[in-house]
Amino acid sequence: MSVFKRLFSLALPVIGLNLLNVLALAVDTAMCGRLPEPEVVLTGLGYASQLVFLLMVALMGLLVGTVSLVARAHGAEDRPRVEHLLAQSTLLTVGVAIGVAAVGWFGAEPLMRLLGASGPSVEQGLAYLRPMLLGTIFSYLNILYAGVFRGIGNTRLPFLTGLLANGLNVVLNYGLILGNYGLPALGVQGAAIGTVVSQAVGLAVMLVLLMRGDVPGLRLRLSGFRFDAGLARQLFKVGAPAALDMLILNASFLTVVGMLGSIDELAVAAHGVGLRIQALAFIPGLSVSQATAALVGIALGRGKADEARAVTRASLVLCTAILSVLALLILLGVRPIVGLFDVIPQSALFGLSRTWIRILGLGMPAVGVYLALVGLLRGAGATNASLGINALTTFGVQVPLSLVLGFWLELGVAGIWASLPLSFVFKALLAAWVYRRGKWAHVGRLPKQAEGAGE
Secondary structure (H helix, E strand, O other), X not given: OOHHHHHHHHHHHHHXXXXXXXXXXXXXXXXHOOOOOHHHHHHHHHHXXXXXXXXXXXXXXXXXXXXXXXXHHHHOOOHHHHHHHHHHHHHHHHHHHHHHHHHHHHHHHHHHHHOOOOHHHHHHHHHHHHHHHHOHHHHHHHHHHHHHHHHOOOOHHHHHHHHHHHHHHHHHHHHHXXXXXXXXXXXXXXXXXXXXXXXXXXXXXXXXXXXXXXXXXXXXXXXXXXXXXXXXXXXXXXXXXXXXXXXXHHHHHHHHHHHHHHHOHHHHHHHHHHHHHHHXXXXXXXXXXXXXXXXXXXXXXXXXXXHHXXXXXXXXXXXXXXXXXXXXXXXXXXXXXXXXXXXXOOOHHXXXXXXXXXHHHHOHHHHHHXXXXXXXXXXXXXXXXXXXXXXXXXXXXXXXXXXXXXXXXXXXXXXXXXXXXXXXXXXXXXXXXXXXXXXXXXXXXXXXXXXXXXX
């Protein structure tokens, strides 16, 4: 099988799983848009969504480290190490989930107010966020196990499990948000409860598969378990830069939300609608990037840097082509896309949402290039490089551009939004430079492969 076909076959179920997860959020948003005072509801969801992304930082660091090490161990055909990584990362994820839930519970309200949320928006945001925080352990373990499956080249089972969980989520939320099927109409709180219950069901299925050993090459063994501090340090050594990377990304998004709120709080609601579209549009590129990381890790585990380069070239073609096509579709269909959220066509919210989505579409080809190269760096364990790129472009390009375009040049919310795709152009250029230097090929090698492995 060619490298391109291997990448596509691995990425396709990941695209399906990620699409299901984001589509569930989009459906929730569309349902919540039919509640009384939809603009207040959507604004609260916009603030809450940013905090959910922010609180994912700790998990994403652990996830990136786990997938990178699992892929390399799988490539080296070291099954005991793969299973050891699975057990250790499970324990660490449980600890991270408990800590995040506690911090989020007590810090959500002051953070939302710091971002500019008003009383009604805060109430709606907390009604959604707090049930989600109680279910953090379910969502985090689901994400971890999907990553571990991906690290051994199995993406079909997480997709099928996600199909079950997300189908249940849509049904539950249709009942709990709007009061259908004789269920209580709980509004945004119902959206969160339905999501948490469906995630718990999905996790139960995953645990049965893993503990029974139904997955070839993978079994979760907790009997006689001992905490491995050395492995934990290794996981976080690889994952910590990825966590900081995501923290910086979320800080930039929160900065955007704060700037938008200082001009027009309704722009925060439009931003929330646009984020749902952004998440859907970025799914194929993100999924290919995740598959790229797994295949690069496996290749480097085998000591084959040339194979990792071939995967990266295929990823660049696939990511850029897919996101360019989606960008064109978004630009041509922006009006009906916004209409899916039941926003009144002549309203100010509709106009702001349309502006943001158009700006988003123009920057998507550059995002495709960047995502492909980030997949390479994460698969190689070269997370410090991606951290440096993100930090430099966020603080040196995106934030200053937001201030210049939005306030100094008085372009308002459109200028603030424009800073995001422009920053991705610089990210793509820097990532391409790092790729051509080739140092990532050494970072990902196992010790026994270091001697004699050619560039």
